[in-house]
Amino acid sequence: MELPVAISQVLNGIAFGMLLFLLAAGLSLMFGLMGIVNLAHGAYFMVGGYVGFTTLEATDSFLLAIAAGGAAGAFLGFLTERFFMRRVYGLHGHESILLTFALSLVLSDLSLFLWTGTPRWVQPPSFLDMSFTLLGNPYPAYRLAIIAIGTIVFVGLYWFQERTLWGATVRAGVDDKEMATGLGINIPLVFTMVFCLGAFLAGFGGFVGAPILGLHIGLDIEVIMLALAVVIVGGIGSLTGCLVTCLLVGLSDTLGKVLWPSYASLTIYLVVVIVLLVKPEGLFGKRS
């Protein structure tokens, strides 16, 4: 592979990793706080993308479409938490997986009904619909914008988690729910907020990613499988760990597709297996 091509592939990998981060940040936070794995998270991503697509068609405003995608995700997250997940907290733990799996089936068929099976493509907004020249090769500006957005979200989340009272509340909940409740923290409210925030990021990511991933039925499952791999490999607990793992997975997926096209989807899961053998709590997880 020539150097310019290699560089653009690496950038592609980073951009994809950033999209994964938008998805996995919420997933790993929910896992840490509530001990649930939300398999419907990929569906928020896909539905967010579709809602953004429809909004873009109706209003012709890309920013409004992004907001609509995020809002759709947050709304779905709110519904999931409030009306479904609340009933299964504290049970064995597999109920939540089965419930969210069922929800994702429903959301996927609902999307099939509303947006049909035709794959949709979204054009990047006009002010980003151009390309830079990198070492003589053109590179689309939109992918660089995704990298920038991912970075901004990471910094924002980091600031939120480490520097604000809300973040401290969430961290308290992750560490010790009973103690946090004892200190007067409204844990059910924190759960709902975290769910909405995670789902917002997923829906937001779904539309932001639409110009490069496209929108099609089955996207939900493709992304959730990668995000699950991220959560296992990275372990729960640190936002930085989540970002690093996302970039690793994004890079290995993209480079894998270029270097060994037929083994691409295998590479990530081999990494998962190896990490679990060597360090079952994940690369950045705390040993519990």
Place this chain on the structure above:
Amino acid sequence: MEKAAYRWKSIPVAMAGIAAVLMVPLLPDYAVTLATSIIIYSIYVTSANLLTGYTGLVSLGQAMFWGSGAYVVAILTTRAHVTNLYLIALICLVTVVLLSAFFGALALRVKRLYFMIVTFAFGHVVWCIAMYPMQRITFGYDGIKDIARPYLGFSLSTASGVSFYYFVVMVAAICFFGMRLVINSPFGHALVGIRDNEHRMMALGYNTYLYKYISYMLSAVIAGTAGALFAYFNGYVNPSELHWLWSGDALMMMFIGGVGTFWGPLWGALAYTGLRYWLSSYTMYWFGIEGIIFICVVLFFRGGIAGFVGNLRRRLSGGSTEGR
């Protein structure tokens, strides 16, 4: 006393059940086909039930064993032209035991939700391996077709739908009987103990890892048996047999039927297959409807059909339902 009375009462029910199963071939052909698939699925769901219902391990990787059973049969009969059913069964058994011994040893290093995700990841790895590196043998997405029905020896052929149905019933009877023996044995009781409180079982001196490991392999063997039957039944095997969505379906059928109950898998397979057969002629949104049913089961009928029937029977017999 009460138990003995219950035994006597259950004899007519059992007789009626056996008669119903044996009389299915009097129905039209499509019903025989449907019944065959239901029985095969119930074997598959029983394998998940042994693992989840009795051992407390939720696996999202059962399709790996179902699919490998199916693919071994498909490859041996169509590519290697092996016709001896017993040889094929032996090779299936060895394959599934080796696979489960390998993946079980790895997956059981982690617990609870991680176990579920890890079995899912393993299932996906096996799916990918079957799809790409082994594409020459498995024909990738095209799948393998033209699998002939097995010849049992003693000039017994299973080429017709009815004879194959009886063959499946026989294998299912062996599986269910074996399952009954396992769960009523000290080993089975230890599994339930591990499901309910693993630490206590450890304190009692049980090597819980070994118990879970054996349970995992047993369940893989049952799933592989079901998959092998399915390959013969369908005459065609494709990658969806290995796909994790099919593992998810096992869990669905199990939860619909009733987790940790002996006949739950049969009820679950019956309800699932019947509903799918009936609904698919009306709508293409089968998955969504399946999802809605499943949400209702998880939220409102956690005991599934078996739990519901059990409650109903207790209520009808005038017994107290308190304390349940």
